[in-house]
Amino acid sequence: MTMKPFSMIALGWPMFLLCGLLIRPLRKWLPRLLWLAPLPAFILVFFEDVGAPVTLLLGAAAALWSIGGWAVPSYFPGGRPGVGFIACWLLTLTGSLGVFLVEDRVGFLVFYALVSLPAYGLVVSEGTPPARRAGRIYLGFAILGENLLLAAFVILSRGVMPLPPIATALLIAGFGAKIALLPLHFWMPLSYTAAPIPAAAVLSGAAVKAGIIGLLRFLPMETTPVMWGGLLVTVGFCGAFYGVAVGLTQCHPKTILAYSSVSQMGFLAVIIGMGVATHDGSVATLAAFYGAHHVLAKGVLFLAVGACAARPSLTVAPAALIGLGLAGLPLTGGALAKLAVKAPFGYGPAATLASLSAAGTALLMTHFLFRLADARKNPAVSSGGGLAPWLLGAVACIAFPWVALSMTGLSWSDVVAPVALWKTLWPVLLGGTAGVFLRRIRIPKIPAGDILALATPAVRTAQGAARALGHLDTTLRHWPVACGALLVIVLALLFAAWL
Amino acid sequence: MSSAALLILVLTLPVAGILLVVVGGGRQARGISLAVLVGNFAVAVGIGGAVCRTGRAVTYSSGGWTAPLGIQLRADGLSVVMLITAAVVALAVGVYAPNEFAVRRGGVETRRSLAFWSLLLAVSCAMNAIFLGNDFFNLYVALELLTFAAVPLVCLTGTRATLEAALRYLLFALTGSALYLLGVALLYGNYGTLDITKLSGLVRYEPGMPLWVAVALMTSGLAAKTALFPLHLWLPPAHGGAPPSASALLSALVVKGSFFLTVRLWFDTVPGQAGMRTGQLLGAMGAGAIVVGGVLALKQERLKLLIAYSTVAQIGYLFLMFPLAGHVGALSGGMLQAAAHAFAKASMFLGAGLMAEVAGSDRLDGLRGMGRALPLTTCAFVLAALSLVGVPPTGGFMAKWQLLSAAFSAGQWWWVVVILCGGLLAGGYMFRAVRPTLVEGIQPAAAIPRLREWVVLALAVCALLLGGFSKKVLELLDIGRPQITEMRP
């Protein structure tokens, strides 16, 4: 594993806190110290040159982990989550920040495993049957992704140029499982609905970006064949619209946010795909800028769900600003992100689709805002915790894109130009209006995890196959069969060697 | 002391230990055995140091007679890695076992205690002999010594089920070793020597039907002893029924003995001559093991049976090195897998033993709350499971990396599919084993000495460190290899 010395400190510090769990008196205090864990990484962003994409994503991720960590105690009785939750939190955090900082491939896989596997503990921490089911599915996908990436990285490290297509396919599938690219998306709504709110916040905001940085780093936009860019754009747009469509049928605000994540990650895949398709390396920074805004926006919207019962007045309005901001409400951070990625889309059908997907986001966010307003009366959805972290997060989310604007090459005057304002405003108006009308229509409900419901026949087939293998095993373990097999093997080996 | 003398010492030390145990009786058995096992570990490390320092294999001709008449001992990189692995696992089992097999102060001395300690030393001795042997007949004797030590370990508790499992194991192992011996006889008849180094020189110039009959017989016999699918009939009842310390030895070490001989046969004696098909056949059996073992492990309700079936599956990975022979990463991947599996599996079986002691049984649904009752063991359990699944940066991961790399450079993508499917299945069955321990639940209070928990954890950490230091291990594995491994017809 290779990394810069300061990165080692930044990643060693949460591990050090983790060791604090072993000391009984410290255990009590650790939940209140969680916000400290990502701070060294956050500080690192300001004075170490790690490249623009990493700076943006790491900065936002570290900020979200800190805000989320601050919110953790208010969501657990007595302010003390279980030891397992803390351990999983710190491990996932280390992995989430580590994927940005580590420089070699094996190291990347290590941190990628760290951001994927321990998050299981966060998903199931409520221990309910749906949470356990979500956890199982989450873990299955994590291991699947890990295996696909292992194969891809083995090919990468053989140094064959140009990269064989199978390696690129494995990379896209592996990272796609992490960022919930269609059709590998259905774990996402299940897990984010099941996870406690602060965990859902950091998972949806920060942890998924491990997949984004992976795509940016290992599918270099300058050299990857154009075809793969086209694939990413297609799959990404499908995800972007599919997420909106299924999200609209959901009631629980967390599920709606999760489907919005499916949609947003799809859009991010589109941006990366455009960069690949045009062989334009500068798109990486723009994608990172968009991603970084999504880190904070999605993370704090989850916190809004929790905080809404405490002070609805301080929750719904800022949430509206951030939520519609994701769709590109003018002068919000989201609008900056949308403007930043305008360039790679140009003026073709891709640009129209991008605007339509923004309208879709506005529609979904309007739906979310109505559900959020309803949620304040429902203690099962909103416990009323974490108001202060939410407010800080909201401020950070609105301020961050303005601070980081210079990294995208846009200037202030570009952003406030009337044309630019209109370009981002009309999708929001369109989507928002549609959202208000949609409230009057009854929409059929689709269970969270949508296509998972279709998997029953596959499960039945698998069970049948497992039963058949069980019978096979029983047969083979009869003495005469095994002895006969031994002789057959002798002959087969002889036959194979002799020919 | 010269490094060649260390080779003798590592064989004689455990034998001396057995004799002393017999003389000293059950009361002294534990002390004597632990001292011997520590010494065994030190000597193994000493041999490793000597091999590393000189960068060449260390050899010793017993009685000053050279091959073909004399018997040669030879320690190359492969031997050293396995010697140290076996020494660590045996020592860990020794430290773990006392409570199970101790004679209480003032209590009656049991036959069980005496038997366990002498068998532990016997396994240790036989493993060392297998790793150092350079003569196929000598290796046959070592292999039989290993079987005779392993069979009684299965039935230490003396229940009917374990006696039946032991008998079945013995009979199948005997069938396997008869085939092996038949192959050895044919080899001798054809080449007039059984020395591996000499044979590898001879078979290159005169391969032929008798050679392949011998190789086929020996390989199948060894596969039967390794419980390679579909010859695994004896493994689940034997490993699942034995006491935990015995299961750990059987699963971690004993099956590796016959596997190691297969490696010696294929990679050192007939390297690159067997053609494509034989390797593919062995690999196909390995793939069968990975899939069937994995699925069966998923279906088990008892923790120890689950771990036993996972051994069936993990043995499959070992045999994937044969179709990939000659490509960089095949041999090293297989050997890394052997070592990583030894550490992880020993840790799991010993951990399962502690959990069963607390919960009263090893049913999976009875393991809730183990995380609180036995935090160190649970931690070790998770680590060992990660290594078996092949999550970075564990030893299991590095082994898979090497095997995958060999599969890609051989252009045999089907093994990649097998390895990846195996990873998913392993994820599934290890999840089944680990998850109940992490769920809240109430366990009866039981006083488990911390030392035993630490041993379990130490083994799991070894599996983890093997990944971290894999570069060093890979370098070590290369020492003393013949230069002809790249040849293929």
Place this chain on the structure above:
Amino acid sequence: MSEIFGFTAACLVGLGLYGLIVHSSALRKILSFNVLGSGIFLLLGVIARRGAAAGLVADPVPQALVITGIVVAFSATALGVALIRRLDEDDEEEGEP
């Protein structure tokens, strides 16, 4: 002469393997193993003779192998019989025939 011995050895090996596969009783399996073993030892004897044909009086190495092999086979038989006896004792305690 060696052809006859060689053929006998092959027959013994075949008989032994056949017995190992088809007999369900453990004692018969052990006996079959011994038949199989005898076949292998006889084969080694033939090999020793063939060494003699090459100019030596008799090749001593296969003979040494046979002696060692007999010891191993004897121990294996003893271990197997001990296990069978334990199982039988178990049966008697349970009151079965």
